Amino acid sequence: MPPAKKRTRTYDPVKTRIAVLAQLAGVRDAVRTLTPEQLALPTRLEGWNVRELVAHIGMAVTAVGRALDLPEPVRQDASLLDWPFATSADAAAIDEFTRQLAQDHPDLDACLAEAQQDLTRQLDTYPGTRLLATHRGALPLADYLVTRAVELVVHTDDLNAAVPGLDVPYDRQALAAATRLLADALAVKAPGASTEVRIPPYAVVQCVEGPRHTRGTPPNVVETDPLTWIRLATGRTAWREALADARVSASGDRADLTELLPLMA
Incomplete structure (x- = not known):
């Protein structure tokens, strides 16, 4: 199916x-x-x-x-x-x-x-x-x-x-609208369901090609706050900088979004 x-x-x-x-x-x-x-x-x-x-x-x-x-x-x-x-x-x-x-x-x-x-x-x-x-x-x-x-x-x-x-x-x-639109844009740029990107309390999207997650804890998870996500998506903050400052948590082989960001600049 x-x-x-x-x-x-x-x-x-x-x-x-x-x-x-x-x-x-x-x-x-x-x-x-x-x-x-x-x-x-x-x-x-x-x-x-x-x-x-x-x-x-x-x-x-x-x-x-x-x-x-x-x-x-x-x-x-x-x-x-x-x-x-x-x-x-x-x-x-x-x-x-x-x-x-x-x-x-x-x-x-x-x-x-x-x-x-x-x-x-x-x-x-x-x-x-x-x-x-x-x-x-x-x-x-x-x-x-x-x-x-x-x-x-x-x-x-x-x-x-x-x-x-x-x-x-x-x-x-x-803030919610900006977070959601840019999260959905990531899912368009990197279609798939191997990675879950969480931006509480406003958005959760699945993206990136690879094995599809169906139940339980996803193997690849990215989580951050709305403003950090907006800064990442628009090039105001670099991915590695946000990771180093603990403003983003990322786990799993497909949780590195370096090559996908920024979405707009």
Whole structure:
């Protein structure tokens, strides 16, 4: 008997909306407190300071509006799990857009406030089924909003890393969505069922070719916390570094994910 086909994960659009707006609000609250000296601090994103990072966060949110301004695609031709693997293709254009945005918007709080208001209006106006033309293909608005949750969580972490003591909180639902999408992307990149990757309390996936585990304790297990997983999946933390710092536990011959990470960068 062939193995059962894995069910595609779905996301509650109402919860996703609340999570995205809550995470954006948390970033706005923090940005209001930043001094000129803090805005000039370097970040772990090469060539960007904090001002440019904040501008990029705004750009990630306004991407919804830019997509809505385009003609609606005739049909959906991409899936949510295509998105993580396509982000690097536009890196140069994103870098240029971000730098220009930071230059053109000296008042970052006003920029984020406008983005927040526009996004709220757009989500009130358009149904989640409305198709958007994205860099990977046509996706429903509800799915694309999940990618905005990932962007916000990842860059909130970048912001916290750049500014000591800032500690922007992570919305629980946004963190869950980011963790799950990137865990499912690993299962797409390395299909199989020999290794179980656990990211409590949000996700468990099976991946990597090899003998299929059916009962009892899996022979190959990886376990880590959500933020460490997100940092691994996006290249903020190296696999061996996380192992050395005991932020990841890995047991079994197929539990080394070095060659599979990062998933997006």
